[in-house]
Amino acid sequence: MTKGTGWCALFAALIVIISIMLAGCTTGPANAEDDAAKDWRLTLNGTGTKVLTMEDLHSFPAVTGHGYAVSTTGVRFGPYVCTGVDLRDLAAEVGGLAPGDRIWVSAPDGYMWVFDTDQAEGNGFVTFNASLREIPSPPLRIILMYEQDGRPVGYDDGGPARIAIISEQPGVVTEGSAWVKWVDRIEIKRE
Numbered sequence: 001m002t003k004g005t006g007w008c009a010l011f012a013a014l015i016v017i018i019s020i021m022l023a024g025c026t027t028g029p030a031n032a033e034d035d036a037a038k039d040w041r042l043t044l045n046g047t048g049t050k051v052l053t054m055e056d057l058h059s060f061p062a063v064t065g066h067g068y069a070v071s072t073t074g075v076r077f078g079p080y081v082c083t084g085v086d087l088r089d090l091a092a093e094v095g096g097l098a099p100g101d102r103i104w105v106s107a108p109d110g111y112m113w114v115f116d117t118d119q120a121e122g123n124g125f126v127t128f129n130a131s132l133r134e135i136p137s138p139p140l141r142i143i144l145m146y147e148q149d150g151r152p153v154g155y156d157d158g159g160p161a162r163i164a165i166i167s168e169q170p171g172v173v174t175e176g177s178a179w180v181k182w183v184d185r186i187e188i189k190r191e
């Protein structure tokens with residue numbers, strides 16, 4: 001083996017090693033998110049029970065709007081363009097909503113938030129402008145969001161499925177506590 005081919009082999013080996021490392025960096029986290037979405041299940045409970053996959057969720061009419069939220073500590077998250085499924089469409093799968101019903105939305109970390117039917121219709125939320133001054137609420141929609149800014153919702157953002165409260169126009173801030181992350185259960189409670 002000449003000196004030249006030795007260097008050439010070493011160089012080739014380096015290229016292979018670097019490629020493998022780069023591939024790990026770029027596809028690793030994306031695959032983890034894909035797996036999370038693949039394993040994800042949503043249990044709907046109303047007059048009956050249904051379990052949906054992410055593929056099922058994508059088969060519902062998609063709704064897109066502007067979402068922007070503020071935490072109790074005044075930290076804002078967003079603004080985002082949010083895409084998902086209207087909560088009423090999910091409720092319809094298990095008997096729909098009747099006046100007085102409550103919608104319990106929960107996650108595996110034990111967090112839960114309750115919406116009433118008025119809110120499911122987009123009313124009765126407290127809203128702020130981007131400077132966190134309270135403003136009269138425009139019509140809103142509660143969605144189970146699976147896409148944020150055109151990409152699947154990442155785990156850190158509460159994916160694969162998170163509650164988002166959206167409006168047609170941008171700049172409407174809602175309370176972050178209702179934006180349930182990692183949603184895996186939606187129950188309709190009737191008195």
Ligand SMILES: Nc1nc2c(c(=O)[nH]1)N[C@H]1C(S)=C(S)[C@@H](COP(=O)(O)O)O[C@H]1N2
Pocket residue numbers: 070071072077107108109111156157158176177178179180181182
């Ligand atoms: N599953 C789950 N969702 C949750 C919470 C939580 O603790 N668990 N906290 C809520 C509260 S109080 C706020 S302010 C926002 C915070 O969102 P962030 O973590 O994206 O900033 O998530 C909401 N959704």
Ligand SMILES: [Mo]
Pocket residue numbers: 071072073176177
């Ligand atoms: Mo919060």
